[in-house]
Amino acid sequence: MVKKYDVIIIGAGPGGMTAALYASRANLSVLLLDRGVYGGQMNNTAEVENYPGFKSILGPDLAKEMYESATQFEAEYAYGTVESVTVSPTGIKTVKTDSAEFETHALIIATGSQYKKLGIPGEEDYSGRGVSYCAVCDGAFFRDRDVAVVGGGDSAIEEGSYLTQMVKEVNVIHRRDQLRAQQILQERAFDNPKIDFTWDTIVTQIEGDGQKVTGVKTHNKKTGEDKLLPVSGVFIYIGLLPMTETVSHLGITDDEGWIITNEKMETKVPGIFAVGDVRKKDLRQIATAVGDGSIAGQEAYNYLETVKDVQR
Template sequence: MKIRSWLKEERKGKINLAKQYDVIIIGAGPGGMTAALYASRANLSVLILDRGVYGGQMNNTAEVENYPGFKSILGPDLAKKMYDSALQFDAQYAYGTVQSIDVSDEGLKTIRTDSDVFETNALIIATGSQYKKLGIPGEEKYSGRGVSYCAVCDGAFFRDRDVAVVGGGDSAIEEGSYLAQMVKNVNVIHRRDQLRAQKILQERAFQNSKINFTWNTIVIQIEGDGQKVTGVKIHNKKTGVDEVMPVSGVFIYIGLLPMTETVTHLGITDEQGWIITNDKMETSVPGIFAVGDVRKKDLRQIATAVGDGSVAGQEAFNYLESLKDIQRS
């Protein structure tokens, strides 16, 4: 059953002008695009909705070297290859910020964006996650004026200057190593006495003479001259000493938050907001699936998102087939 866009039908005495698809996917990261590939290849009408450019956080990654099939590839280049692949079987792509998602008693999902209304029986949530903020004085004031969450986007503005990277996980160390190619010095500030990043990333960073480490320390304020960042005020948790580290830029990588504001009312998230699924990517609401970084899981990588997407695309097809069986019985 292939549902036509702009389908007009009489429903309970009212004309329905919603755009209808077999499968709607919210989010165009690696998980969402893979789900679109699998669902559209099964001859389903598929719409991918995203509020920005396709690729998600791949667009903020300078170099991907742990995705099978590529020894090394730029994040935006991998995003473009996935996008072209996702649309080869006539899946459609549309821009839109989702305002609400409602589920009828019959299981029909209605998605309202800032400009359109869509309906589907199978919904795949691939909205991903976003970087946490420190929540300290100066962070909001100097956002975009020295405070950044994306080294690939903003690193070139700090060429030959000193910068700070806050965090100790994979993202912090990967982006710190990227920044070291262009800035004068990278000062990694970490609240613990050892990193959480993968060992291979740690080894590269420790061997880089332009990367320095400040341990057992937190940033308590971002300072500036009113126009741009001039330094960070840091607090050593062991000595209790506060000091100001002069830097021109601050790159913050302290963890992720799920982007699930529009689905929490559906009862499919845990207390932190991560979506709970089974191994078929099914949530507790029939016909709603979740993939990628928005799921509650341990490893959030491009490869795992792609795996999630392939499962969800196939399971969406199976779900729609089960609805046909019910209708025939």
Template sequence: MANKKYDVIVIGAGPGGMTAALYASRANLSVLMLDRGVYGGQMNNTAEVENYPGFKSILGPDLAKEMYDSSTQFGAEYAYGTVTGVTVQADGTKLVTTEDDTFETKALIIATGSEHRKLGVPGEEEYGGRGVSYCAVCDGAFFRNKDVAVVGGGDSAIEEGTYLAQIVDSVNVFHRRDQLRAQKILQDRAFANEKMHFTWDTVVTEIVGDGQKVTGVKTHNKKTGEDREVPVAAVFIYVGILPITEPFKDLGITDEEGWIVTDDQMKTKIPGIFAVGDVRKKNLRQITTAVGDGGIAGQQAFNYIEETK
């Protein structure tokens, strides 16, 4: 069976990928968006978005739906698919292989984003989905009126902790440093919330449970050396992110940590392959920056196809 051909394939349907699809399809190119899950990416795990222009506040899933409707209005197709590899043929054609199909494209835009880093402590895998979570919006309601832990001190940890405080009895934030890294506005809200408590200079060394569900965390204070076991019903973990780039490791476009390296036009070192959003090596990973990346990449994909005709 012949491979289905497109002018542009976008791998990933988060804000960057959807914007790239919008720009490329509006330029009258045939476009396919492939994603291993529902469109929207991490917006679907965000309770409230307050820093996207045009909306004073909007729920993450609602913003995802608005973007999807916009991105497909000029004919871009959307399909489920887990990409397993990409190869570049001698004529520059890119072959995108999924678990079920192979597609051909002239230009490829990688928008696979990132995923939460694991703590790597005993109990984390065992109690996954049974009290260990990386998404407060997804799982917070299961722990209504209970005590929970949040691990981390960046924007995600504090935003999600503040969200949890609306549902649970208390949120104990464990942070390995003596101050937060989150934006000041987020810190101010958290410190003003009587349900949020902070344990500094402390790492979680184990997640404990009764065989069925989480019952607590074991912690170690790096300054005092004190070890404790703190009873909680759930642990929400936000200790960084890792790029989702395994399918592209053989292309030679990633750095030693796995982030895709591009120039300011979203070009990788392979002609016709672009990358946008959280998968790129960059300093600020936000919906707004992903959208900006996507607009540039969609236009650059059009330019590349015109130049190689």
């Protein structure tokens, strides 16, 4: 049986949950879909210091607070991996998951992004056995050991600083000669005696003993020097890729897969909106995702009002 909702939101990160709050508060029937636990990448964030209202809060705790707010006006939450999204000539959007099928006039895409991979020998072989993309998830496994963090942006430096609470030493390996992270994060990292930096360097291979990571091979782009750095863990933060595989056929993405919207979060397909990290934009933060979600929730209501006018 196909279930029908006024609004369906794919993705229960901060943008998706905020959209659910605004749409359900407008007395619309709302389904919030996600293939995992609500919160998205907030669940992989140790500490959030730049979300208004909280001097500091753990990422999973903020996710819980948002979820309780998002569902207070009877928005429904369901698990499911979306397999396809189609749009009929009459504007009905059909969302098929691995276990059910849903229909709606207004669809909000909040699928977020995922971490890029290095694509080097050993990365796949030792994934989950020393190679990680989440310090909060896996940091405790490396207590009192040396680890490497690959990258120079906010995520790399934030998570590298977090790791110093448990590991012996963090070596940040960056392909450039300066970081891209926010200045305050850089200052903290430079002041942290447990963080070392390897500049102008790329990781070319992840070494292991067949069971776990034992080190990384590096190449200095300026000197041409190759080295083997002994570490027990490798945490990779080199950028993001949009999770838009199931909607790319709709013609709403750019060449890299990011969804293009206007300031109302509208895509080129009427009744389809996008919010949060999946959008083509410069700043991807919890606060910006929440802003996107509030706009999309309200604009979904406005769109449905125009649909009703046409049907009358």
